[in-house]
Amino acid sequence: xxxxxxxxxxxxxxxxxxxxxxxxxxxxxxxxxxxxxxxxxxxxxxxxxxxxxxxxxxxxxxxxxxxxxxxxxxxxxxxxxxxxxxxxxxxxxxxxxxxxxxxxxxxxxxxxxxxxxxxxxxxxxxxxxxxxxxxxxxxxxxxxxxxxxxxxxxxxxxxxxxxxxxxxxxxxxxxxxxxxxxxxxxxxxxxxx
Amino acid sequence: xxxxxxxxxxxxxxxxxxxxxxxxxxxxxxxxxxxxxxxxxxxxxxxxxxxxxxxxxxxxxxxxxxxxxxxxxxxxxxxxxxxxxxxxxxxxxxxxxxxxxxxxxxxxxxxxxxxxxxxxxxxxxxxxxxxxxxxxxxxxxxxxxxxxxxxxxxxxxxxxxxxxxxxxxxxxxxxxxxxxxxxxxxxxxxxxxxxxxxxxxxxxxxxxxxxxxxxxxxxxxxxxxxxxxxxxxxxxxxxxxxxxxxxxxxxxxxxxxxxxxxxxxxxxxxxxxxxxxxxxxxxxxxxxxxxxxxxxxxxxxxxxxxxxxxxxxxxxxxxxxxxxxxxxxxxxxxxxxxxxxxxxxxxxxxxxxxxxxxxxxxxxxxxxxxxxxxxxxxxxxxxxxxxxxxxxxxxxxxxxxxxxxxxxxxxxxxxxxxxxxxxxxxxxxxxxxxxxxxxxxxxxxxxxxxxxxxxxxxxxx
Numbered sequence: 313x314x315x316x317x318x319x320x321x322x323x324x325x326x327x328x329x330x331x332x333x334x335x336x337x338x339x340x341x342x343x344x345x346x347x348x349x350x351x352x353x354x355x356x357x358x359x360x361x362x363x364x365x366x367x368x369x370x371x372x373x374x375x376x377x378x379x380x381x382x383x384x385x386x387x388x389x390x391x392x393x394x395x396x397x398x399x400x401x402x403x404x405x406x407x408x409x410x411x412x413x414x415x416x417x418x419x420x421x422x423x424x425x426x427x428x429x430x431x432x433x434x435x436x437x438x439x440x441x442x443x444x445x446x447x448x449x450x451x452x453x454x455x456x457x458x459x460x461x462x463x464x465x466x467x468x469x470x471x472x473x474x475x476x477x478x479x480x481x482x483x484x485x486x487x488x489x490x491x492x493x494x495x496x497x498x499x500x501x502x503x504x505x
Numbered sequence: 506x507x508x509x510x511x512x513x514x515x516x517x518x519x520x521x522x523x524x525x526x527x528x529x530x531x532x533x534x535x536x537x538x539x540x541x542x543x544x545x546x547x548x549x550x551x552x553x554x555x556x557x558x559x560x561x562x563x564x565x566x567x568x569x570x571x572x573x574x575x576x577x578x579x580x581x582x583x584x585x586x587x588x589x590x591x592x593x594x595x596x597x598x599x600x601x602x603x604x605x606x607x608x609x610x611x612x613x614x615x616x617x618x619x620x621x622x623x624x625x626x627x628x629x630x631x632x633x634x635x636x637x638x639x640x641x642x643x644x645x646x647x648x649x650x651x652x653x654x655x656x657x658x659x660x661x662x663x664x665x666x667x668x669x670x671x672x673x674x675x676x677x678x679x680x681x682x683x684x685x686x687x688x689x690x691x692x693x694x695x696x697x698x699x700x701x702x703x704x705x706x707x708x709x710x711x712x713x714x715x716x717x718x719x720x721x722x723x724x725x726x727x728x729x730x731x732x733x734x735x736x737x738x739x740x741x742x743x744x745x746x747x748x749x750x751x752x753x754x755x756x757x758x759x760x761x762x763x764x765x766x767x768x769x770x771x772x773x774x775x776x777x778x779x780x781x782x783x784x785x786x787x788x789x790x791x792x793x794x795x796x797x798x799x800x801x802x803x804x805x806x807x808x809x810x811x812x813x814x815x816x817x818x819x820x821x822x823x824x825x826x827x828x829x830x831x832x833x834x835x836x837x838x839x840x841x842x843x844x845x846x847x848x849x850x851x852x853x854x855x856x857x858x859x860x861x862x863x864x865x866x867x868x869x870x871x872x873x874x875x876x877x878x879x880x881x882x883x884x885x886x887x888x889x890x891x892x893x894x895x896x897x898x899x900x901x902x903x904x905x906x907x908x909x910x911x912x913x914x915x916x917x918x919x920x921x922x923x924x925x926x927x928x929x930x931x932x933x934x935x936x937x938x939x940x941x942x943x944x945x946x947x948x949x950x951x952x953x954x955x956x957x958x959x960x961x962x963x964x965x966x
Contacts (some may be wrong), residue, residue, distance in 0.1 A: 328797050333929040339910040341584035343569060344541035345590045357933045361590055362919065375754040384819060387699045390732065390798070392910075392929060393634040394541065395650035409732060416668075416702055416734050417634060417648055424652035447753065473666065475526030490660035491523065493529060493887065497662055500520045 314426040315483040319407055320453040321503050322379030323463075325444045326371055331384055332391035333418060337400040339392075346369045350396050351403030376448045381408040383440055388401075388429075389418025398425045410461065411438045423476050424485060430454065430461055456481060506627040509670050510739050511705050514645045514770065518628045520662060527664040530643065533627040534561055535657045537600070539591040539911070540568040541632030545654035546594040556588035558661045559599040567612045568589055568633075569912045572875055572902035573784045575605050583914065598658075601727050611878020611904045614638040614846040618722065618878050618942055621751025625740035635846045635928065636735070637728040641721035642748070643740035643770050643782040645705070648729065668734055668780040670702035672772075675712040677786030682961045684856070686848060686926065686945035687722035688712060689727045690792035694802035698780055701733025704780065707772060708738050708868060712786050712892035718747040719852035724849045727928050739771035760823045761886050791961050793833050793941040796821040800922040801930070805948065805960050824932055825940050828921075833942070833958045837869065840923035841934070841953040843946055844875030844902075845909035848926035851884045853946040858893040860950040867956025873915065874899050909937045924952040 341353040359369050365371040382401070382403045389397060398421040407427065414422075420430045432440070435486035441449050443463055452463040456477065460469050469474065472480075479485065490497075508516070511664050518719050520529040537545075542564070549556060556562070569584045579585035588605065595602040603609040604646040609616055614635055617623045619941045624640045630636060639646035645885040652700060653663055655783045673692055721738045727735030745764050748754045751819065751924055755763045790804040801821065803809065809822070811830035843849070843857055854874065874894050885891055894901050908915040909927035911934065917923040919938025927934075930941035944952070951959045 326818065327816070329815075330664060331928075332798070332931045334910075334929070334934050338910040338933055338937070339568075341911065342540050342579075345587055347544050348548065350750060357937050361542060362937060387702070388730070389803075390698060391729075393632060393648035393650055395544075395652060397600070398560050398650070403510065411698055413702065414891075415699070415732060417650060417729075421650035421652065472527060472936070475523055486656050486664045487548070487552070487554070487659050489527070490656055490662050490664065493662070494557075494660065497520055497531070501661075 313481045313485050316426055316428055316456055316480045317442055318453055318455050321381055322373055323383050323452045324377045324383035324442045325441050326384045329385035329442050330387045330390055333389055333394050333397040334391055336397040341398050341495050347399045350400035354400040354404045381452050382406050383410045387413045393417045395421040398427055402427050430470045432468055439466055447465040458481045506943050507773040508706055509772045509776045510737055510770055511670055514626055524953045527666050529563045529662050529664055532630050532899050534629045536617055536631035537564045538568055539566050539587045541651050543590045544651045545658055548655040549658055555602040555787050556598040556658050561627045564595050564600050564602040565610055565613050565616050566599055568906045570605055570905040571831050571913050572905045572907050572915055574904045584592030585669040608879050610735045612846045612906055614909050615849055621748055621754030624748060625744055626770055627757040634729045635726050638722050638726040638846055640715050640725040640735050640737040640745055643737055647735040655802055659881050668715055669703055671701055671706045673708050673777040673782045674710040675781040675786055676710040682791055682965045683789050684945040685716055685723040686946055687789055691789045693731045693800050694733055698798050699732040699799040704733050704803050705735040706736040708736055713738050719851055720851040725849055740767045741927045749774045763891055791948050795827050795833060797824055797932050836958045838922045838924050838952050839869050840917050840921055841870055841949050842908045842923055844907050845927035846930045848946050849877030851881050854890055857950040858890040860947060861897040861954060864897055864954045866953045869956045870953050871954040872899040875902045878904050924936045926951050
């Protein structure tokens with residue numbers, strides 16, 4: 313997993329609430345057996361019409377907006393547990409998702425892929441959306457060590473589990489940790505049997 | 506300390522707690538399917554990690570399988586490859602697979618309970634958010650991502666923060682024609698799609714106590730649609746009776762010992778929940794959804810809210826082709842789908858058959874019946890329901906997830922309405938541009954017969 317420490321970039325606004333993982337990557341694109349190339353179909357049915365032409369009114373097709381931070385409406389990532397949603401977002405180039413609320417499974421999947429979900433207050437979400445929409449060149453800085461997100465004069469701190477923060481900053485994943493606990497797991501099994 | 510059902514099951518599965526961090530939770534049963542497992546198997550192989558406990562993993566092919574001619578090679582090359590990959594991976598790693606053609610194949614959340622793989626007091630996971638279904642047995646069951654599938658493969662454990670506790674109480678008497686699906690759609694319409702985020706839910710009250718296991722599974726299945734990772738119902742005589750005698754259930758003395766333990770699991774009187782909601786059964790009516798998330802539900806006799814001013818709400822209505830303040834009664838509907846891990850068990854099909862017996866589907870309607878498993882399909886045949894469905898003009902398919910998520914050919918065309926017994930009415934869920942209206946099997950059957958959305962209570966009284 314790629315390390316994440318600090319990032320300064322422009323951001324892409326997507327102020328829609330309850331964006332479910334079927335929108336992020338529709339089920340018909342889940343037939344691959346590897347993790348490659350899902351970014352091509354990220355937000356497929358919002359991004360392209362039925363003849364596969366880009367829809368001009370969708371933000372990813374608007375060259376004014378660039379950057380590796382996606383700022384989305386409340387309850388991002390609800391619905392299906394498909395990790396393909398996290399793979400599609402990272403494959404497209406996103407490193408951070410900002411929302412006022414994340415669905416549990418998506419949040420875990422994002423963290424397991426080095427994609428940082430930052431939960432901000434509804435007020436801050438409003439501010440950042442307004443700022444980015446008014447001035448697409450607005451630079452947003454995410455500092456994982458300090459747990460802050462800031463732009464212009466505004467700044468807010470965010471929460472992250474200490475263990476997950478350590479994983480993100482070092483590029484570790486849970487598998488190594490769990491395997492290191494094998495003896496304890498076997499002892500637990502023996503006791504239960 | 507007074508403990509909840511959830512606390513009791515969770516605490517007995519904690520291997521260790523990371524200081525200031527998550528807990529290591531032991532997983533008893535791991536269910537897998539073709540769509541969310543291949544990358545996890547790849548991960549193991551790339552890192553040269555063996556599958557730790559293959560005997561605790563059970564696989565089936567469901568999401569991406571055709572529901573016609575399952576004996577023939579799968580026509581779609583990508584789907585074929587994915588299903589074949591599952592077979593290869595299971596063979597290589599010694600995992601039991603109920604693949605296409607096997608008498609136990611079916612939707613993972615229909616197959617495991619009916620085989621007795623699901624038992625009270627267990628921890629269960631699957632790379633599918635509707636794993637919450639198994640909570641109907643008093644099981645901690647929840648959906649996981651593919652990275653977590655790999656973690657369970659490697660260690661039979663997951664690293665998790667213990668969720669907060671939520672209880673939803675429903676007491677009273679349900680009116681005729683109000684089914685478990687209506688109960689859960691009603692709850693979600695009242696508390697919203699993220700009320701349960703960060704929580705594990707327990708459903709309590711006489712309404713759930715009086716439900717069959719099939720009904721309880723329908724309720725727990727949709728816990729994720731209110732954001733909860735899982736939902737549970739305390740195990741009782743109904744549960745024990747259902748589990749008893751199932752293929753992989755404990756037998757004889759072992760079963761009695763288990764039952765004695767299962768009886769200790771219900772929430773202690775006086776245990777405190779972090780959040781609690783209570784509803785009266787009398788307030789619940791047959792439900793339909795009008796929008797693009799499962800919280801956007803109304804009584805079939807009701808109206809779409811007229812006073813919400815919100816861009817996401819308006820985008821949703823625009824997608825559905827509905828107006829604020831509108832009633833859905835008498836809306837023409839051309840597609841009806843009866844299936845999915847929410848409502849594809851034998852009880853669901855008995856309800857449908859009972860209603861449509863002697864009736865005909867409306868000419869405009871394309872009505873699809875998709876059994877949840879080979880075992881359910883067999884029951885349908887043995888109980889003579891096949892003839893009822895065929896005589897009424899319904900099409901019966903082979904088991905799979907089918908039009909619930911439109912991964913295979915079973916899709917609803919763009920712009921068409923589909924009254925569906927599935928769990929999600931997201932944009933494009935049943936096919937690009939498809940407009941899903943979630944409802945109970947009875948409401949779906951009535952829609953198919955009438956060719957339009959009907960208030961079933963008017964016909965029953």
